Amino acid sequence: MTETVFDPVHFIRSECDAIRDFIDTLRGEQAALRQADVSLLPRLAEEKAQRAQQLAQLADARKCLLSAQGQATDRAGIERWLQDFPVAADAWQELIRLAETASQLNSINGKLVGQRLRYNQQAIAALQDATQVASLYGANGHTQPFLVGRQLGEV
Known part of the structure; x- marks a missing residue:
């Protein structure tokens, strides 16, 4: 039976690749938000959730x-463990930089998203204010809108 040798460089580079994909999705989301192209957002939100789940699974595996190696599972623990693997330590630093970018x-x-939400709420409020026209009471005692100008279809 052969013993499987763990390659920390490959393991960490796989995580780097996954976070690069996540960053690409975030950049796509940002472009859609800046252009107010809401049609792309549902697909990007689903993709973002899938990529975030993949990253969480890789972090759990790490x-x-x-x-299993008897190390703490925090950042200091992995950095202590990687002292014996200088190439993997470099890959780890790249992963840290990518995580900060993400x-x-x-x-x-x-x-x-917050900015777009505020803009939409202001637009809705403005539209609602515009529909609040003054009302008058008709002969039957019910309110009827006070319209300025001609009715449609009048000559």
Whole structure:
């Protein structure tokens, strides 16, 4: 029976690839939000959720591996463990940089969503205000809208 040798470089690079895909999705989401192209957002939201789930699974696998190696599962634990694997340590630093980029993009996208939401709420409020026309009471005692100008179809 052959023993499987764990390759931390491959493992971490796989995580880097997954986070790059996540970043690409975040950039697509950001472009759609900036262009107000809401038709793309449902597909991007689904893709983002799938990629986030993949990242969570990879992080869980990394934590299991660290735990099996007797290391703490936090950042300090992996950095201690990777001291014996300098190439993997470099890949880990790249992963940290990519994670920071993803976090920044996600934060910006959240602000863009909030901005779009506020804009839409203001537009709805303006439309609702525009429909609140003054009313008068008719001969029957019921309100009827006070219209300025001619009715449609009048000459």
